[in-house]
Amino acid sequence: MLMLTSVLASIDFVELQEMKEIEDTSARASGDPEVVVITSPRETTCDMSGDCLDELLAGDPVNFRAYLRNSGDADLDNMQYTVEIYTNDNGNRGDIVTDVSGNELSWTNSNAVCNTSPSCQQTVLTQGAFLTGGEALLKDSLGATLSWTPSSGSYFVVISVSSNVLGDPGNNELSVAVQVRDYFDVEVDLTWLDGSGAPVSGSVDGSGAKDFQVSVSLTSPGNPSMTIRNASVSMTYTNLGSGDASSFTVGHSSTVNIRETTGSGTPAQTGTRLIVGSNGLNGSHVGVAVGSVTPSSVSGEYSVSAVLSEYTVYGPHGTSICGGSALDTIYCEKTVTSQDWADEYSGSNEATIYGSLDVFQDITLTQFQIWKGLDGEDPEVFGSLGLDITSSLSPGDYDLYAEVGHVSSSSSILYNWSVDFTITDSEGTSTVVTANSCDSKVDYDNSQLGAPSVKTPDAQMLVYACASVSMTEGEFEVEAEANLLGQWDEDGLTLDDKIDDMSLSNNKYSFDVEVTNFAPQILSLSLVPDSVTADSDKTSFTATASVFDVEGDQIDYVWTDTAGDEINCAGSSPDQCTVSVDESMVPTYRINLAVYDSYGASDNTNGEITVLNYDSFTSPAESTLHAEYEITYKSTGLSITFANASDVTDVELPGYDGTYSSVGGMTISPSTTYDTKDIMSQTITVAFDNQVDATSMWLKVGNLWQLLATGTPDEFNATSSSYSYTWGAGESMFTANTEFHLFGGVLSQAQAPSANISGFTAVPSMAGGISINWAIDGTMLSEDEVVVSICDTDPQCANAYESSWNSDVSSMLYSGQNTVHGNTYYVTAAVCKGGLCSNEATATVVADKEVASVTAVDVTISESGENWVVSWNASAEDSDVASWLVCYLKASFTASEMSDLVGTSACVSADSTTATIAKYSTAGTYNVHFAIAPVDVVGNIAPTASSDNIEYSRADDNTNPDDGSQTTETEASSGVPTWTWGVIGIVVVVAFVAGAFILSRGDDGEDEGKDWDY
Incomplete structure (x- = not known):
């Protein structure tokens, strides 16, 4: 991509064309499932003394109720809800609870709101509506009421909603902490018996002996195996001629443990006791006794009363009851009375039946709810x-x-x-x-x-x-x-x-x-619009609250400002507050809302709105030109200084040919500049007399120019015309001493160079480099340059690599240090001058730094005369492998060391999977090691360590073709004195020893710092 650069690109402190990125998200209507409040079970609260409100009782079924609604701005046709029970670990949510079968206590209703099957319980939940129209009793997908039978402990009940509509995830779940305690109830029942021994409902009349039955039963839902022993019932007989026993001890006779020290190895002591409660077989023993009374012949009314007086419980009651050491856990029996038993419903511990010689007049309350x-x-x-x-x-x-x-x-x-x-x-x-x-x-x-x-x-x-x-x-x-x-x-x-x-x-x-009252809840607080501008025509906003109260109480709204002072709201209803803003509220104004129900319970929230400031500045009347500067920003205190600027003559303007002189100018200096995030908009207007022949307005910073407006000016008033320019949100302010100039005449548009790029190529080279070549069609002028631009992955990248070249250069190499293997690079080139460019040539290149993962296998090395023939097979067929490189040494070597050998005589190239290599000519015996590496089309090599070797052996050649005489024919005719051969022999011996020493350094060994003998 070729970057057309602006003249102001180098002005770091102005950055006049800097744009703030704003994500444009269109408003879309959407449903939003929300859990508003859980009404059952209620959260357990305990005071400092340990007394708790809204405790649950172990074994008593619990249903779940909640207010679930669609808080979005579109209907919902899909919603599910889930109820889960978690342990409460010191105020933190622990593991999900499981039942006795190991099943998680989690229930999901997939049919709460849907329209896809007959099982759907509600087909649509309109915006703002509550599921079932109000408080919902939560059910499963088949419509059965969800029920939890808790055991004692501390838990979190979590209710959540879900939907295929995303909505706000922050309102999808609520939880309440609950405590569950064990309880039990010992109940005494008393009834008359008829002649057959069957219970009689109500009272009896007449004289003669009357039989009765007293029974004691135990209810303990949270501890089904609980029992009590030797339950004793005190009897009272009123107005009877004769009564029965003063007390009865009831229960099922059983042999049970009466004392045991756990872990002691000593058998538990046993005894016979009367048991009331669990029989160990999912049943329960009821203690029953039968008695008889005879009414008095003189009194008309009589009664029999039974009151539970004491019973015994078996358990680890501590050393004060069981004795023994504090280190031991001792189980023993403890007798309790009404003073210390923990019976939940003491009202059931007594009963009375009535009779009369005549009719006994009696009605009874049989149910109350x-x-x-x-x-x-x-x-x-x-x-x-x-x-x-x-x-x-x-x-x-x-x-x-x-x-x-x-x-x-x-x-x-x-x-x-x-x-x-x-x-x-x-x-x-x-x-x-x-x-x-x-x-x-x-x-x-x-x-x-x-x-x-x-x-x-x-x-x-x-x-x-x-x-x-x-x-x-x-x-x-x-x-x-x-x-x-x-x-x-x-x-x-x-x-x-x-x-x-x-x-x-x-x-x-x-x-x-x-x-206990549920406090009201502020479901939402919306501020419209989301920003206002002081000193403009948009100086007010309206806050609207949505409040929910379980009991539907009358709600009082209290609106306060940032300082906590109550606002005298202008609004059509109490849930709305319209506020007008001024400069003192810039840049952010917070409005607070507290709501109260008729019981004084409350909720509160706040909302913040962006408050912008609008300022307008005008040049003094005596100025040569008339200038106006307007700014909307998130601050206050800006001031602007205006001054006449000297006209400029014969200046070059970017993008235009020739020179130009201004017909008027003004210097404008802001007292400060603000961060781009605090600037919403700026507008500069320069007005001039209609007699001034102005055709464009330019901004000048230092020696750099930028065109702001050109063409026919606007009408400012009856005698003046003007040019205006507006900077958008997020653009920088101009700095002090910035000049605005008017130019007259016709601007001559600059032209791009006439020379063009031709024969443009960009291809991958070794090690990830990119080789770029071009030719020029036409003649480049002295100020023309070839601009090469390279983008990684994105052809429109913001930070392209750019380089410029004069007419003497026609190629370049983009280093592989700047590339990533496999990435695509977009390369462009054009002849440019002053930001204007000729045709743009383009090419796409994939950086290549690696060879395909192919290796040489099945390697064989054989001798053929004075050559070694090395053959191999490729581990896989891959078009990336263009050739092979075979390197060899008289010692083994690593992949890194092979890289050092590339380009030396120790390596030969092979276009096929066979290479012929000339043997060494020196004498000696040693192993020659070989490494074979694939080479791709751009010359990348995948070095490898030597893996195969062959033994090389060559003896000294001492043969002499003479007849056995001491001097060969060649020697006699050589003209060399005989004594010189002795000297030559000595030199040869020395050379041989030195050569042997050098060769020994090249032998296979463990020395990593080898000096190779090629």
């Missing part, structure tokens, strides 16, 4: 009768649901009933809602409580009550109490309100509830 989202597809339930609520709730609306059962000793009696739902806050303020029907969890109209009859066919033994309530953030007790309002007379259609519930202990249940 709190529901959320019953009007949606995936409602959520909290708590149950006998089970506490361990997770916190969000502020909002809930449905309270209760079931009331008829447990009177006579099912034919009908009761009028109601349920009082009471919500008491931490200040003790209570709100009571009374209900006797339900239209949420179930559809139920009020009816009498009891067995249906002909006159009252709608009566039910189990009835339902529901109430809708709203709870704000805080701590509450939520209670349900069943009320027996009286006995209904279906004959007289009257209510006897004097009939009371004889047992109120089974009428109510309550939950302690922690209602």
